[in-house]
Each structure stands twice: as C-alpha cells, then as structure tokens.
Amino acid sequence: MSHNTTTAEAGRAGRAFNLRRILHSPLALPLIGLIVVSILMGFASENFFSVSNIMNVLRQVSIVGILAVGMTFVILTGGIDLSVGAVMALSGTLAAGLMVNMAMPGWVGLLAGLGVGVSLGLFNGAMVAWGRMPAIIVTLATMGIARGLGLLYSGGYPISGIPSWISWFGIGRIGIVPVPVIAMVVIYALAWVLLQRTAFGRHVYAIGGNELAAKLSGVKTQFIKLTVYGISGLTSAFAALILTGRLMSGQPNAGVGFELDAIAAVVLGGTAIAGGRGLILGTLIGAVLLGILNNGLNLMGINPYLQDVIKGLIILLAIYIGREW
C-alpha cells in the first residue's frame, strides 16, 4: 500500500461520509446541546428568542465567557486556574481605587488593572513552571491572596465614583450590540488565531498531550506555561474592566465562584480536563449554553436554589454524553 493512493482513498471516503465527519467533530456535541437547550427554552418562554433577550443573554455571558478563554489555554496545557474570579475582583477594585482614592486619570486606573491581572497570572505561571508546583494548589493560594488583598485595600466596601465614560465598557452599545459582547467575540477570535494558527498554539496543545515529549523535542515548555497563565490573568483583567463598567464601581466581593463557571464552560465545550484536546470555539458554545440555562431558568421563574441543582445535573449529563472523546 503506497502512501499516495491511500491518501486519495481516505479523501474519497471522507467526502462520502461527510455527515459522519461533522458528527465526529469535537464541536458537534456542544452544538447539539446548545440547539436542544435553546429550543426547550424557546418553548418554555415566548420571550426567549426575541432579539433583545438574545443580546441580553450574550451580555450576561460575556464576563464568564472571557474568563473561560484564559481558562481554555490553561486547561489545554493540562493545568487549571482557580484564581480567575478573585483576580478579576482585585483588578477591578484596584483600578477603581486608583481613580477614586488617588484621583488618577481613568486610563491609568484601567492600565493598572490590566497590569495587576497579568502580574498575578505570570506569578501563577512562574510558580507552576519553575516552582514545579501543582497548578491547582498554586492558583488556589493565589485565589485567597487576591481576594484578601482586594478586601484589605477596600475595607470590604465597593469603591464607587469612577469617571462616567468607563460605563461604556459595561453597558455601551455599538448599533444594537452591547460592547461586552463585541469584546468577547474579539477576544475569542484572537484566541482562535493564537491556538490554531501559531506555533505557540501548537505548543500549548503539545504540553497537554505529552509534556515530556514536547520538552525533549525542544519546546520551551516552561515559557509556554508561564504565558498561558499570563493570558489567563489578562482575560481576568478584561473581564474586570467590563464588570467595573457595568457596576460603575470596584467590587472586592465580585466574581465568587466564577472560576467554576469558567471551568464548566470549557469542559462543556468539549475540552479534555486533562489537557491536549479541545477547541476554543467549543468554550464559546459552552459559555453561551451556560448563559442560556441561567437566563431560561430565570425566565421560567424557577427557584434559584433549584436552578443550581438543575445546572449541575445538566453539566454532568453533558460530560457523560461527551466522555468518549
């Protein structure tokens, strides 16, 4: 069997079984889940498919959606980042504090917020890559540190009184599309390019697939790990920017438990929790799926405690169905 003829044969077979190929794509199950849940919600509540509700859902999704981008990078390398919610809160609180308490111009505060996010991310990355500590422990510690620092700095109260133009990031619109939604889409597009079209992206997958083999073949595994946690810090800071704009204040208590929603979005999107396999588009689908569940259950007026139970069960079910790949 020569290599060429078999390639041609495989190509023919591929076209003949096109439907099968679509079904075998890792995006198939998350997409089917999204469609099924949307239809169910559409039946349950007539408002669901209105443009304003859809925009509303997407806007609500945007913060966890953006956190989930960084989380995808980290999980693809086989790591995890539990600190995203706390880092987001600290970043927003410090940014607001600089603007309000130190009377700095708004843009200085925003840049400082981004700086805080990236620094904490890089700190996580350095501890994991060079400190050789397990990611779950390092980021758990960072979660506590970031949350504590935010509360210390603010005394536990929201910091309000920031320049009014910052609200544009949280509630502004371009046409009918909310700014946070546009930000989310842009961030996903950038992440897709990074993961699918650059050597860096391949190396991210390689580390999750087999770190030792990647290292021995000359991949800078430590540097890549540092970078993915840095990216996660950066996306946390972007989420903080949107949150601050929406609430018009720095909220030291914001984002509790968001790390779990972000992880859920990544896993619902078909990314292997052990790393090496997964697609960023899947994460977007997973995040939207979670958002629709939240929104739909709210529209139906279901008891919020019961909502958590239902969401948990649906996540379990989705992962059970998708477990093979």
Added chain:
Amino acid sequence: MLQLSGIKKRFGTIQVLHGVDLEVNAGEVHALLGENGAGKSTLMKILTGILQPSAGSILIEGQERQFANYDEAIAAGIGIVFQEFSLIPYLDAVENMFLARELRTRFGLLDRKAMRKRAEDILARLEVDVPLDVPIRKLSVAEQQFVEIAKALSLNARILVLDEPTATLTPSEVEHLFKVMRELRRQGVAIIFISHHLEEIFEICDRITVLRDGEYVGDCLVSETDNDRLVEMMVGRRIENSFPEKPSIPQDAPVLLNCQAVQLRRGGPVSDFVLREGEILGFAGLVGSGRTETALALLGAYPAAKCALQVEGEDIRFREPADALARGIGLLPESRKEQGLITSFSILQNISINNYGKYRRGHWFLDLQKERADTETAMQQVRVKAQGPMDRVDTLSGGNQQKVVIARWLNHQMKVLIFDEPTRGIDVGAKAEIYQLMRAFTAQGYAIIMISSELPEVIGMSDRVCVFRQGGIVATVEGTAITSEDIMTHATTGRVRHVA
C-alpha cells in the same frame, strides 16, 4: 490448542486484517512475523479480547470462543505482555500483579502476606529474582517485563502472548527471558512470540507464521527455513545487507561537540569525549550504564552534577533542550510513547512540533500548506505506513510510530543528532533504510551519537564507540578494534574513573 481462522478487522474504512489464520500447539513457541504495521499486534489484541474481529473464529482446544473483553480472555487462560507496558509505575511488583484481583482476608482487608507468597512462588517458577518492595518504575525494563509475565502466569495462562518483549532488553536479559520461555514451554504453555530480531526466532521458536499487510502469507517450521527465506516472506522482496559502508573520517575533521567533563552524580565517574563532523559515535553498554543520562545531560534535560561542554569551540551549558535545538542539537528519545510522541496529535503535528520556524507566514502565523507538503515528503522518506498525515499517531503500529519520531529531524538543519535506540521495534527492511538515512545525515556533515543496546548495530554503524559502565565511559574503541568481545569486556569489567 489454539486456532484462529479467517480473522478480519477493519478500523472505520481501513481494512487492517484480511482473513488471517494462526494455529499454535501446546508446549510450542510460535513466532509471529511481519513488517511494521502488518497487523501482528492487532491480531493479538483480537485474540485477547481487547479488540473485536469483524469476521473469523477463535477456537481453543477445539471449542469456539468469543471474548467480549480482556477479562474473559484471561478467564479462558490467555495472557499477554503488551508491546507498550501496562504496569502502574508507583505500585510495587506484588501490587501490580494482583491489581484488581487482590486477595482478601476474612475481614475484607488486603491479604498482603498471601499475595506476596503467591508472587514469590510464581517468580521462583520463572527462576527470576525481582525486588518486590520497590515501585515498579524503579525496576529495569527487563525486571518489569518479568513482572508482566508473572502477572499473566498468576492468572494461570496456558497461552502467553509476548509482543516484542526483547526490543528493550540487553543480550544477557534476552538470554534470561529465553530461559524462562523454555521453562514455560516445558510446562506445556503455548507461547506466541513477536520480534523483529530474526536470530532470536531461530534460537527460541519452533514454528513461524508470517503476515504481510494484514494477509496471511504462510507458516512453516523453523527447522525448515532460513533467514533469507523468512525475510522474503515478510517483505516480499530480498534485502541486501543492511549496514552501509563506513566512510573514512579525516583525523582533523572539525570537532562539533567537545564534552570535556560530564559527571552524572556528585562523586560519580567523570567522562569526556569529542564528536567530529561526519561521524557516528556509538554509546554502548548495559542498560542502566548511564548512556541515556549522559546524552540527556548534554541537552540540559538531566540534572547532572557537572557538565562542561563546548559546541564548535564555544563553552555552553544548555538549560533545556530548546536551547540545544537552537544550536542544532536534537534528540531521538529512547521511549517513543513517554518521551517521543504527543499521542493525541496527528502525524503532521508530531513531525513539525519543533520546527515551526520553517513554516512562518507573516512572522507569526503558520504556513499550513508548506507544513503539510514537507510532512508528506518526510513521511515518504522514512516510509511511514498510514492513511495520511492527519492520522493520529496512536493509531499507527509501534514501528511506524518510531519512524514518525525520526522523521521529525528530517526537516531540520541540525549539526548533532542523538539517536537513543533508533531502531527499537523496527522491521528488517525499515532498519536498513534508517541506517542509510543516518549515513545520509553524516554525509551532509552532521554528527550522530547513537545509543544502542544491539551490539551488531553498534558494530555495524559506529566509527568510534564509547563503552559505558556504572555511569561513566570506561573505554573508547575505534576502527577494527570495534568487536563484540571488546565491547562486552569493557562493558562488564571496565574500570570507571573517579575524580575526587
């Protein structure tokens, strides 16, 4: 005793086995031969219930059997030692042998004494001595293999499958394994033995079945055939002798790598060697003699106590393999599954993993077309047998996986390549091709360090040989002095140099 007939197997659209027959008698060692990807491992996975055949029947002692899974095959007295091991690294030998079948006391607690006793009995039956209290990962490959065999026997296997057991063993360990196999044969166990070393077939086997591209080619008695005839049955053509001619390397060829002192452990022996342009330097020695660690230390992948290295006259200490790669030094690691391949990646991604510099577009982005074209060329050069470059590497046969790791270095402009056991698990035809390839590399001015436990390979390929013992180089032999007696003497009795 065992009769497989008309076994067929397809994976998706790919037909891997086209009706294979295999007949094995009790108390016989039966060789299963064929090129890489011929379907040997697949057939054995079907026999052991791990895969289901698409057609065909399995008869054991005249009775038709179907195994839905491995457990059912075990219950029917079939045991297998996989090509890639399946032991749990952090458990000890006893725990591994009784994994999932632990003996219990009356109170439902583990009966550690009884398990240990049983393990000792079985190992005694094999006449091997394996430490039972240390984690499996601390044992040598050979010892791990004996544990695997013992595990199969602890299940009362009457049919034992050994898929390329000798690929990772030293000659003396192979001898030991053969002793064990002869003992089992005497006890009436039927053994199916897979190996790419034909001389082993003649030494240990009684009968042979040959596969080619998933077809049954034929079977015969070992006593009625010879090397050339077997090779022809396997590959369908004759193969001229495998080692290419050694070129003569000028004494003043430039030194690419000057390793002035490498010390693996504090207080251990200190070694030095040079590597000249265009030469193949063999690293010989027993398993565990420090060859691999020394190579890894050069690249910065092993924390050596000391490593003073000059690359093209410049003092360097690499912090990680990526630094070495930047200076044109690459490694083909010894264990393809743990150290070589990203198993969830395609062939293409595995080959281009460390070579994206070549596939840049607009500085940052990947040039996917060029990547694919180059990958296809590389695959053809080493003759990877696969449907296409997008196949996942874990669907390839063991030998073809090894070729993928080798192909990784074809696209590079390297200066020094370190090949650690480059032909492990590779069939006769492909072996010859890899040897040719290595000489083609050196003719371009590369230098190669070849670590190998196969003496004929070391002797046939190396221009010079460093012999290792107990963590250091004990001798360097050249030219006509490269003989198996010489190397073995140094490897077993050479004096290591200690430096205070």
